[in-house]
Amino acid sequence: xxxxxxxxxxxxxxxxxxxxxxGEVLVQVHLAGICNTDLEILKGYMNFTGIPxxxxxxxxxxxxxxxxxxxxxxxxxxxxxxxxxACQNGLDRHCPNRDVLGIQNYNGAFAEFLIIPEKNLFFIxxxxxxxxxxxxxxxxxxxEILEQIQIQPQFHVAVFGDGKLGLLIAxxxxxxGCKLTVIGRHPDxxxxxxxxxxxxxxxxQISDQRFDVVVDATGSADGFHQALQCVKPRGIFVxxxxxxxxxxxxxAKLVIDEIQLVGSRCGPFRPAIQLLVEKKVDVKPLISGIYxxxxxxxxxxxxxxRESLKILLSMKL
Amino acid sequence: xxxxxxxxxxxxxxxxxxxxxxGEVLVQVHLAGICNTDLEILKGYMNFTGIPxxxxxxxxxxxxxxxxxxxxxxxxxxxxxxxxxACQNGLDRHCPNRDVLGIQNYNGAFAEFLIIPEKNLFFIxxxxxxxxxxxxxxxxxxxEILEQIQIQPQFHVAVFGDGKLGLLIAxxxxxxGCKLTVIGRHPDxxxxxxxxxxxxxxxxQISDQRFDVVVDATGSADGFHQALQCVKPRGIFVxxxxxxxxxxxxxAKLVIDEIQLVGSRCGPFRPAIQLLVEKKVDVKPLISGIYxxxxxxxxxxxxxxRESLKILLSMKL
Numbered sequence: 001x002x003x004x005x006x007x008x009x010x011x012x013x014x015x016x017x018x019x020x021x022x023g024e025v026l027v028q029v030h031l032a033g034i035c036n037t038d039l040e041i042l043k044g045y046m047n048f049t050g051i052p053x054x055x056x057x058x059x060x061x062x063x064x065x066x067x068x069x070x071x072x073x074x075x076x077x078x079x080x081x082x083x084x085x086a087c088q089n090g091l092d093r094h095c096p097n098r099d100v101l102g103i104q105n106y107n108g109a110f111a112e113f114l115i116i117p118e119k120n121l122f123f124i125x126x127x128x129x130x131x132x133x134x135x136x137x138x139x140x141x142x143x144e145i146l147e148q149i150q151i152q153p154q155f156h157v158a159v160f161g162d163g164k165l166g167l168l169i170a171x172x173x174x175x176x177g178c179k180l181t182v183i184g185r186h187p188d189x190x191x192x193x194x195x196x197x198x199x200x201x202x203x204x205q206i207s208d209q210r211f212d213v214v215v216d217a218t219g220s221a222d223g224f225h226q227a228l229q230c231v232k233p234r235g236i237f238v239x240x241x242x243x244x245x246x247x248x249x250x251x252a253k254l255v256i257d258e259i260q261l262v263g264s265r266c267g268p269f270r271p272a273i274q275l276l277v278e279k280k281v282d283v284k285p286l287i288s289g290i291y292x293x294x295x296x297x298x299x300x301x302x303x304x305x306r307e308s309l310k311i312l313l314s315m316k317l
Numbered sequence: 318x319x320x321x322x323x324x325x326x327x328x329x330x331x332x333x334x335x336x337x338x339x340g341e342v343l344v345q346v347h348l349a350g351i352c353n354t355d356l357e358i359l360k361g362y363m364n365f366t367g368i369p370x371x372x373x374x375x376x377x378x379x380x381x382x383x384x385x386x387x388x389x390x391x392x393x394x395x396x397x398x399x400x401x402x403a404c405q406n407g408l409d410r411h412c413p414n415r416d417v418l419g420i421q422n423y424n425g426a427f428a429e430f431l432i433i434p435e436k437n438l439f440f441i442x443x444x445x446x447x448x449x450x451x452x453x454x455x456x457x458x459x460x461e462i463l464e465q466i467q468i469q470p471q472f473h474v475a476v477f478g479d480g481k482l483g484l485l486i487a488x489x490x491x492x493x494g495c496k497l498t499v500i501g502r503h504p505d506x507x508x509x510x511x512x513x514x515x516x517x518x519x520x521x522q523i524s525d526q527r528f529d530v531v532v533d534a535t536g537s538a539d540g541f542h543q544a545l546q547c548v549k550p551r552g553i554f555v556x557x558x559x560x561x562x563x564x565x566x567x568x569a570k571l572v573i574d575e576i577q578l579v580g581s582r583c584g585p586f587r588p589a590i591q592l593l594v595e596k597k598v599d600v601k602p603l604i605s606g607i608y609x610x611x612x613x614x615x616x617x618x619x620x621x622x623r624e625s626l627k628i629l630l631s632m633k634l
Contacts, residue, residue, distance in 0.1 A: 045569075086550065094550035094574065148575070224568065233403065233411035242569040249566075251541065252362075252559040254580035257411065258465070261578035263571035 002315075003111030004296055007049045010042060012296055018107065018115045025118050026062035027073060031134045031290070032109040034303040034311045036165065036219050037242060038102070042300075045244040046104055053109030053313075054102040057133035063118065074136045075120040076269055077101040093266050110293070112315050122269045128276045131290075134312060135283040136272045138165060142172040143275070144267025145238055151213060153177040158209070160227035161217035162189040162200075164286050164309045165240060169217055170198055171281040181211070183230075189309065192285055206230065215240055221247040233257040238264050286310045292317035319632075320428030321613055324366045327359060329613055335424065335432045342435050343379035344390060348451045348607070349426040351620040351628045353482065353536050354559060355419070359617075362561040363421055370426030370630075371419040374450035380435065391453045392437040393586055394418040410583050427610070429632050439586045445593045448607075451629060452600040453589050455482060459489040460592070461584025462555055468530060470494040475526070477544035478534035479506040479517075481603055481626045482557060486534055487515055488598040498528070500547075506626065509602055523547065532557060538564040550574040555581050603627045609634035 005013045020026050033055035041048045054077040060068045079099040080092030087095045101116060102108020124133045142165070151157060155178045159170045162184025170182045170193045181199040183206060184190050190200035201209070203226065212235050216227040219241040228249075231237045237259050254261060275281045288308035291299035293315055303311040322330045337343050350372035358365050371394040377385045396416040397409030404412045418433060419425020441450045459482070468474060472495045476487045479501025487499045487510045498516040500523065501507050507517040518526070520543065529552050533544040536558035545566075548554045554576050571578060592598045605625035608616035610632055620628040 091551070096550070148577075233413070234408070239568055239572050242572045243567075246565050246567040248563050250560075250563040251556055251580070254578065255556050255559045255582050257580065258582055259580045260465075261571065261580075263568070263574065263576045263578075265572050265575055 001112040002293055003051045003107075004053070004293070005050065006041060006052050010296070010300065012293065017113055020062060020115045022064060023117055023119070024115050025060050025068065025121065027056070027058040027075075027114050027116060028061045029056050029058040029109050029112060029114055029315045031130050031315070032056045032313045033134045033138070034299065034313065035138060036163065039300075039304060040242065040244050041103065043244045045242070048103060051107040051109075051111050051114075052102045053111070054100070055134055055137045056109035056114065057124065057130050058114070061113065065118070068118070072124045072133070073121045074124060074133055074269070075101065075116045075122060077103065077120075077137060078266060079106060079117055079120060110296070110313060112293070122273060125273065125277055128273070131287060131312070132276050132283050135168070135286070135310070136269055136276065139168055139172070139272035139275060139281065139283065140267035140269045141165070141240070141265065142168040142267065143271045144264050145169065145215065145240075146172065146176065147268060148262050148264055149213065149236055149238065151176040151178050155179065155212040157181070157213040157215070158183055158211040158227075158230055159215045159217060160184075160223055160230075161219065161241075162186050162193075163217065163219065166217035167193055167286055167309070168281070168283070169215055169240065171196065172275070173215070174198055175275075175280060178213075181209075186306065196282070211235065213238065217241060219243055221245055225249065228253060228259075231257070231259050233259070235259055237261045240264050287312060290314050290317070318429040319610055320368045320424075321370070321610070322367065323358060323369050327613070327617065329610065334430055337379060337432045339381060340434055340436070341432050342377050342385065342438065344373075344375040344392075344431050344433060345378045346373050346375040346426050346429060346431055346632045348447050348632070349373045349630045350451045350455070351616065351630065352455060353480065356617075356621060357559065357561050358420065360561045362559070365420060367419075368424040368426075368428050368431075369419045370428070371417070372451050372454045373426035373431065374441065374447050375431070377438075378430065382435070385435070389441045389450070390438045391441060391450055391586070392418065392433045392439060394420065394437075394454060395583060396423060396434055396437060427613070427630060429610070439590065442590065442594055445590070448604060448629070449593050449600050452485070452603070452627070453586055453593065456485055456489070456589035456592065456598065456600065457584035457586045458482070458557070458582065459485040459584065460588045461581050462486065462532065462557075463489065463493065464585060465579050465581055466530065466553055466555065468493040468495050472496065472529040474498070474530040474532070475500055475528040475544075475547055476532045476534060477501075477540055477547075478536065478558075479503050479510075480534065480536065483534035484510055484603055484626070485598070485600070486532055486557065488513065489592070490532070491515055492592075492597060495530075498526075503623070513599070528552065530555065534558060536560055538562055542566065545570060545576075548574070548576050550576070552576055554578045557581050604629060607631050607634070
């Protein structure tokens with residue numbers, strides 16, 4: 001099969017079909033999304049080598065349970081050991097021995113086929129298209145914020161970052177009924193959420209605005225500093241981006257203003273699927289391009305550019 | 318009167334008595350404590366100039382209400398404007414226009430007399446000695462942690478830092494009944510809390526211990542990193558130290574492990590006074606020396622040394 005392999009650099013390779021163990025299924029990947037984490041992996045994040053990619057939709061090709069073959073699925077990317085205290089408490093996402101699909105010690109979705117444990121599967125309702133389904137994983141990450149903090153309707157909330165994750169988060173937070181502002185650098189990307197009734201601001205327009213809750217989805221050190229600056233005393237600062245880059249900062253601001261910083265990573269798939277079924281979020285406008293696997297070089301170039309949002313790789317084209 | 322003034326460097330000066338405005342009282346200071354924040358101020362923290370010192374006990378010398386004269390007091394150090402939304406919600410400590418006694422725009426307690434608004438006063442019950450009363454402010458800062466997070470008895474909690482603040486925090490947290498470990502560099506300081514039944518560890522003995530809650534009271538960048546490393550996934554990291562120094566760190570650890578970082582500064586005086594009245598904390602063993610104001614140079618030298626804990630300045634000696 002064809003796959004993109006990262007080993008110091010990314011290349012398209014021809015490799016044997018992966019072989020599944022008991023409890024695992026073989027999935028024929030149809031679409032896979034390129035996430036900022038993938039771009040960070042190409043810079044050395046997590047020291048990953050192998051096949052990256054963790055946002056996908058595909059069809060089960062082989063399974064212990066033959067009744068599953070042909071089902072359309074996506075999957076939770078954290079693969080817990082199943083035995084530790086975290087796993088036994090349902091916290092597989094924080095299992096200290098976990099593998100993570102396409103991110104840590106486990107081949108991912110930028111390939112014609114992938115292996116994933118059956119317990120990680122989520123079946124996709126017919127009303128969700130492939131192009132929407134590939135957003136379930138990042139949408140779950142956006143939903144995680146609502147699992148972690150309670151957003152009151154009277155809260156002034158800011159999302160920093162008008163990238164693909166920022167715009168998903170904005171849509172999810174808007175459902176909470178809070179007073180939402182998205183702050184970014186790209187008028188055209190901000191337009192997308194403005195059409196949904198969300199306030200927007202260009203980063204250059206910020207002066208003394210302060211918010212009860214600020215979500216940093218900028219993926220940059222500059223963004224971190226600017227977002228933190230806008231948190232009210234006793235406010236909440238949700239950190240969404242993982243980057244390879246370190247930042248230099250003085251934590252005194254967090255202490256003096258008694259800010260609560262909440263690190264937020266992967267989220268629950270079920271509410272994400274539900275949001276898509278109920279058409280409460282609109283993900284298709286976030287697709288900037290769909291490229292065949294063969295055109296991966298262009299796909300990654302476009303994904304790296306500031307103008308684009310979500311880039312998908314199609315294994316069917 | 319005599320006072321210590323910081324203006325690029327610290328010096329003992331003779332200056333006029335401060336004059337009080339309506340609503341303010343004149344306090345004759347008896348004892349004042351040297352806090353790490355004071356030591357940071359000498360390095361440039363907060364760009365403060367004037368008379369530092371914010372931990373004190375003294376007697377009211379002048380007041381609008383003459384019945385108050387002679388009363389023994391300490392005081393909340395944050396002086397809110399009284400008019401903004403924060404102040405109107407009882408959050409004077411986070412008033413954006415606040416002055417802070419001996420820290421921000423307002424002369425403090427390293428002097429024979431100080432001025433403070435009457436509304437900031439706390440009267441000291443007879444059962445609390447002067448030497449104990451001077452700990453009310455830092456003890457309140459320790460109590461703040463229990464206002465911000467709920468510590469369950471089954472929680473494994475670590476306090477990093479065996480300095481004066483760390484040892485106060487340890488005593489306060491021990492009351493919550495959690496499984497407490499204090500981690501530090503000084504066997505003799507750790508001995509103090511070990512005698513109270515708290516587990517202790519030398520920093521060099523840490524290996525793979527992980528805690529539900531970690532409090533960083535080290536006041537150093539090294540301490541921050543080491544303390545953060547010991548927070549369990551989904552755990553709570555309470556940040557207590559304010560320093561002049563910036564730190565270099567990659568926030569990915571906070572995101573990946575979904576850690577909640579809680580900045581924690583000043584706290585409520587009433588519970589602190591209550592703890593002293595009920596003899597639930599033991600602060601006197603934390604006093605490493607009491608020096609007359611004239612001997613301020615020695616006092617600050619000793620306060621800077623790693624061996625000492627709390628150094629007090631006495632205006633009566």
